[in-house]
Amino acid sequence: MEATHVHGAGHAHGGDHAHHPKGIMRWITTTNHKDIGTMYLWFSFTMFLVGGVMALILRAELFQPGLQFVEPEFFNQMITLHGLIMVFGAIMPAFVGFANWMIPLMIGAPDMAFARMNNWSFWLLPPAGILLTASMFVPGGAAGTGWTLYPPLSIQMGIGMDMAIFAIHILGMSSIMGSINIVTTILNLRAPGMTLMRMPMFCWTWLITGYLLIAVMPVLAGAVTMLLTDRHFGTSFFNAAGGGDPVLFQHIFWFFGHPEVYIIALPAFGVVSHVIPAFARKPLFGYTSMVYAIAAIALISFIVWAHHMYVVGMPVAGQLYFMYATILIAVPTGVKVFNWVATMWRGSLTFETPMLFALGFLFLFTIGGFTGLVLSNTAVDVQLQDTYYVVAHFHYVMVAGALFSAFAAVYYWLPKWTGHMYDETLGKWHFWLSFIFFNIAFFPQHFLGLAGMPRRIPDYALQFTDFNQVSTIGAFGFGLSQLLFLYIVLKTIRSGEKAAAKPWEGATGLEWTVPSPAPYHTFEEPPVLTEAKGHA
Amino acid sequence: MNQQASRYFVPDPSHYPLVGSVALFLLASGAALWMNKYAPGPYVVLAGFAVLLFMLFAWFGRVIGESESGKYNKQVDFSFRWAMSWFIFSEVMFFAAFFGALFYVRVLAVPDLASAEQQLLWPDFSTSWPSAGPKFAEQFTPMHAVGIPLINTLLLLSSGATLTWAHWGLLAGKRDQLKLGLILTIALGLLFISLQAYEYVHAYEELNLKLTTGVYGSTFFMLTGFHGLHVTIGATMLLVIFFRVMAGHFKPDHHFAFEAVAWYWHFVDVVWLCLFVVVYWL
Numbered sequence A: 001m002e003a004t005h006v007h008g009a010g011h012a013h014g015g016d017h018a019h020h021p022k023g024i025m026r027w028i029t030t031t032n033h034k035d036i037g038t039m040y041l042w043f044s045f046t047m048f049l050v051g052g053v054m055a056l057i058l059r060a061e062l063f064q065p066g067l068q069f070v071e072p073e074f075f076n077q078m079i080t081l082h083g084l085i086m087v088f089g090a091i092m093p094a095f096v097g098f099a100n101w102m103i104p105l106m107i108g109a110p111d112m113a114f115a116r117m118n119n120w121s122f123w124l125l126p127p128a129g130i131l132l133t134a135s136m137f138v139p140g141g142a143a144g145t146g147w148t149l150y151p152p153l154s155i156q157m158g159i160g161m162d163m164a165i166f167a168i169h170i171l172g173m174s175s176i177m178g179s180i181n182i183v184t185t186i187l188n189l190r191a192p193g194m195t196l197m198r199m200p201m202f203c204w205t206w207l208i209t210g211y212l213l214i215a216v217m218p219v220l221a222g223a224v225t226m227l228l229t230d231r232h233f234g235t236s237f238f239n240a241a242g243g244g245d246p247v248l249f250q251h252i253f254w255f256f257g258h259p260e261v262y263i264i265a266l267p268a269f270g271v272v273s274h275v276i277p278a279f280a281r282k283p284l285f286g287y288t289s290m291v292y293a294i295a296a297i298a299l300i301s302f303i304v305w306a307h308h309m310y311v312v313g314m315p316v317a318g319q320l321y322f323m324y325a326t327i328l329i330a331v332p333t334g335v336k337v338f339n340w341v342a343t344m345w346r347g348s349l350t351f352e353t354p355m356l357f358a359l360g361f362l363f364l365f366t367i368g369g370f371t372g373l374v375l376s377n378t379a380v381d382v383q384l385q386d387t388y389y390v391v392a393h394f395h396y397v398m399v400a401g402a403l404f405s406a407f408a409a410v411y412y413w414l415p416k417w418t419g420h421m422y423d424e425t426l427g428k429w430h431f432w433l434s435f436i437f438f439n440i441a442f443f444p445q446h447f448l449g450l451a452g453m454p455r456r457i458p459d460y461a462l463q464f465t466d467f468n469q470v471s472t473i474g475a476f477g478f479g480l481s482q483l484l485f486l487y488i489v490l491k492t493i494r495s496g497e498k499a500a501a502k503p504w505e506g507a508t509g510l511e512w513t514v515p516s517p518a519p520y521h522t523f524e525e526p527p528v529l530t531e532a533k534g535h536a
Numbered sequence B: 001m002n003q004q005a006s007r008y009f010v011p012d013p014s015h016y017p018l019v020g021s022v023a024l025f026l027l028a029s030g031a032a033l034w035m036n037k038y039a040p041g042p043y044v045v046l047a048g049f050a051v052l053l054f055m056l057f058a059w060f061g062r063v064i065g066e067s068e069s070g071k072y073n074k075q076v077d078f079s080f081r082w083a084m085s086w087f088i089f090s091e092v093m094f095f096a097a098f099f100g101a102l103f104y105v106r107v108l109a110v111p112d113l114a115s116a117e118q119q120l121l122w123p124d125f126s127t128s129w130p131s132a133g134p135k136f137a138e139q140f141t142p143m144h145a146v147g148i149p150l151i152n153t154l155l156l157l158s159s160g161a162t163l164t165w166a167h168w169g170l171l172a173g174k175r176d177q178l179k180l181g182l183i184l185t186i187a188l189g190l191l192f193i194s195l196q197a198y199e200y201v202h203a204y205e206e207l208n209l210k211l212t213t214g215v216y217g218s219t220f221f222m223l224t225g226f227h228g229l230h231v232t233i234g235a236t237m238l239l240v241i242f243f244r245v246m247a248g249h250f251k252p253d254h255h256f257a258f259e260a261v262a263w264y265w266h267f268v269d270v271v272w273l274c275l276f277v278v279v280y281w282l
Ligand code: HEM
Pocket: A052, A055, A056, A058, A059, A079, A080, A082, A083, A084, A086, A087, A091, A145, A146, A147, A148, A391, A395, A398, A399, A403, A441, A454, A455, A456, A457, A475, A478, A479
């Protein structure tokens, strides 16, 4: 990715931008969507490693029953920071990075709509990351509430909790600005002739994700603001003695939290909707139904939040409503899975690394979706709430779903970014190691949860030992495999076979009409769309 | 050097974003220190504010300069319109969280605390709104809708009208009407803020109604307080627009900054109407 600039430097671009700062100032001051996308991706990977080390601390502790390495308080802090860092620091920035790099290329725009604000969206992330990680070292330690920050525990913690709250405020600002930018770019900067229904699917998923983010990040900001005033200014939002209710926090949090899982999932769907057609050498099956399915998922995601709260003492009518509404989401999601499978039907398939990760996504995300359906059933969830079954469920959706899709995206677009092909053999190794170790790590957790092992507890009953040891071995294998990924990416930046403008035979779209690596400035004049359809 | 007018404007590299991030980092860490009673807190917050103000001045100054030198074509203008609409939508959702909390407390939490199930815990507590919860011992008087709040409603509504009148002036090239309309709007806004401040003093000193007055005090002061903050921001933006008008900025066909602030002002107006109905009146 570093190489981009070097290769693009020779490109003549109409003589604008008289001065380009060099070195570190280039990255600090840049208004270039490719630079900013690159920074997002590196930040995301760094945070992925930080959050990953935290996960491995958790898994090391859970290798045996009893307490081995860490104190229970510290264990809880690691759980919280791992969750927050993975969600807000690793997965979300990764997809914003893809959006920055690819959306202008896909729609034929010169840059993002607000290039300067784009830079700010990125540079808000490091302060938030610093606040979160530094909170480990303050008196009282980091927030130990889990990433859901439920009161009353979150009312009682020390300054680390406040740092987490302010980090969330800053992350929210970053997400809102980033989303406004992406949504405006998609709505207003498409090349002439690219109607909304001809737009590449990745842009569609991001348009709707942006909308979700703008709708729910302010709600999360409101929730943590109420926490803050309850903590320090004597308000009673979550305090029954003053007429409030801790459950109120859960409602507000999950009004944000459920759409958040689609914020993570939708761009992943978008990536897969590009990779599968490219390696099946067939256009995406059911483009229109795909668009409606995304919109339907987004709308329904606003009215299902209390499926995370079946055991708080809800009336049965409420439980039934949230159960049926949740099950309803399976319909548009099923449409999407069906469409991906139909895209491959009678295609001429090849299995390069991006395709392997896309297929891994398809298999494992579907498993995660099914366990989600199991959990949506109130009667079952009463047993499974807060057990390892839930941990297994959301790691299938978030790691094997979002993260695998992000890997697919990196391998798919790396030639466009760096001008080099990655090492296919090593890429395949990365996939198979990730796929196998992921399942070793997380599949046994289903059994643990069904047998009743609670989550967020550093100790467990003796009979859970075997599966936990398997899980820990898988987790360390998975973690180590990601170092191979780092090596592959660095190797591709430095060297590797020269990539053609369109390195994938079956790929379609404007991004493949510009040279590889993509020049520093692209589409300064809007391209003319001649094909009947702009999308895959 | 100049972007051609037909091209989409992409700004040169800029260090303002980093300055803004430093400002927010100082504000966040300073506030965390302050709230936990560490001595440097207030100074760090102050420094953060100073840096933020500098950044806002410089960044918006830059944008105004670019706009006035004609770098923003129709397409850029359209981007600004989309962005402002989405920004206001995000603000709507922020207020929705607090309105939702008020709704939840009134419809679910307080009645539940007074229900038969809780008899053992809180035997003397009965449902009524306003309520400060079962453990709140002192007496307080809730805020009435008739009086300052009603006057404030009229003030804000007329400020919306004067702002629209100013806009008509701008469209018709009548600069004096534009200036007068803006002055009236700003004056009404400032009057609103002053009355709101007076109401707060009244609540604290005479009604014994405070932020700490159970959940009624929490929702009352947080909702009206965030609204008041938005009026203050809106009035500040109007003031900037006024100075720009005095400097001869804006043409009948090119004045989105004015419209954006007007949208924002009307949004704040609508929030107030909701507040008036569900916080003060019902
Ligand atoms: C190497 C891969 C990973 C491993 C081994 C791992 C492991 C764990 C463990 C052990 C927990 C604590 C479960 C509990 O006791 O409640 C956890 C929680 C969690 N993980 Fe991961 N994780 C990994 C990757 C990810 C990724 C990529 C995400 C991305 C979004 C993620 C999101 C979460 C969340 C949201 C929680 C819940 C935190 C909480 O309970 O508050 N994890 N993970």
